[in-house]
Amino acid sequence: MEFTKGHGTGNDFVLLPDPDGQLDLTPELVAALCDRRRGIGADGVLRVVRAAKHPEGAGLAGEAEWFMDYWNADGSFAEMCGNGARVFVRYLLETGLATPAGAALPVATRAGVVRALVEGGTVSVEMRRPRLYDGSTATLGGLTLPGTAVDVGNPHLVCVLPTGVELAELDLTTAPGFDPTVFPTGVNVEFIVAGDPVDGTDGHTLMRVYERGSAETLSCGTGACAVGAVALRDAGRDTGVIAVDVPGGRVTVTVTADSCWLSGPAVLVATGEINPATLQPSA
Numbered sequence: 584m585e586f587t588k589g590h591g592t593g594n595d596f597v598l599l600p601d602p603d604g605q606l607d608l609t610p611e612l613v614a615a616l617c618d619r620r621r622g623i624g625a626d627g628v629l630r631v632v633r634a635a636k637h638p639e640g641a642g643l644a645g646e647a648e649w650f651m652d653y654w655n656a657d658g659s660f661a662e663m664c665g666n667g668a669r670v671f672v673r674y675l676l677e678t679g680l681a682t683p684a685g686a687a688l689p690v691a692t693r694a695g696v697v698r699a700l701v702e703g704g705t706v707s708v709e710m711r712r713p714r715l716y717d718g719s720t721a722t723l724g725g726l727t728l729p730g731t732a733v734d735v736g737n738p739h740l741v742c743v744l745p746t747g748v749e750l751a752e753l754d755l756t757t758a759p760g761f762d763p764t765v766f767p768t769g770v771n772v773e774f775i776v777a778g779d780p781v782d783g784t785d786g787h788t789l790m791r792v793y794e795r796g797s798a799e800t801l802s803c804g805t806g807a808c809a810v811g812a813v814a815l816r817d818a819g820r821d822t823g824v825i826a827v828d829v830p831g832g833r834v835t836v837t838v839t840a841d842s843c844w845l846s847g848p849a850v851l852v853a854t855g856e857i858n859p860a861t862l863q864p865s866a
């Protein structure tokens with residue numbers, strides 16, 4: 584099985600080329616590939632498949648040639664992955680599966696079609712405008728943290744840390760608790776504090792995230808978009824540009840009247856072959 588390894592601000596993925604949808608990808612195989620000791624190691628898998636050749640992409644084949652079949656590290660599906668989409672586009676262009684054009688490149692996902700632009704090392708993806716819902720709470724250690732539920736195609740809960748709780752001190756080795764009646768399919772939880780002003784932006788936020796299906800990651804693109812929308816709302820704004828610093832670097836979120844752009848670096852670091860028969864079940 585051929586693979587490529589790539590990442591966007593440290594949110595890392597195994598990409599599996601499968602243009603004609605012939606790969607027998609299972610949750611067990613995904614978890615074994617993502618295992619950081621027994622497999623390649625990643626936060627998730629991106630199967631690169633023609634939209635027309637995937638049951639969930641076929642309806643979008645008229646709008647996008649390629650479908651991003653995203654799986655979390657535990658073998659579960661997610662609707663959308665912002666950093667994954669940016670790395671996916673880097674892969675399409677570097678392998679010649681798509682050619683750079685002046686117009687944005689469409690990619691089909693479970694959350695619909697997103698569009699990408701590439702400028703040097705930066706890949707930007709235009710996704711849906713985040714939808715903000717009611718408050719909910721996350722629990723972590725002995726803390727109960729109020730937050731805002733946000734839909735970016737996938738579910739998020741953005742919690743602003745109260746004074747006296749340090750972002751760096753949070754223990755994210757165990758999953759935060761959340762209300763399953765609000766998030767019946769689970770949720771990605773972002774913890775944020777305000778950062779110092781950054782030139783050319785309307786706000787600056789520092790974030791850590793515990794991802795559904797992948798545990799703590801160094802970055803989450805859809806999470807950053809959710810955070811950007813909450814930061815703008817808290818600043819009394821509807822649109823604007825927010826710099827979001829994650830443990831793996833910085834992404835920039837631009838919320839417009841009807842969409843949200845996520846921008847940042849996306850790189851491919853290795854290609855190779857792996858024999859799935861040698862993989863042991865993930866612990």
Ligand SMILES: N[C@@H](CCC[C@H](N)C(=O)O)C(=O)O
Nearest residue numbers: 661664665666737803804805
């Ligand atoms: N890291 C991703 C989000 C991946 C999916 C998420 N874990 C979920 O289950 O919704 C991103 O960059 O957006």
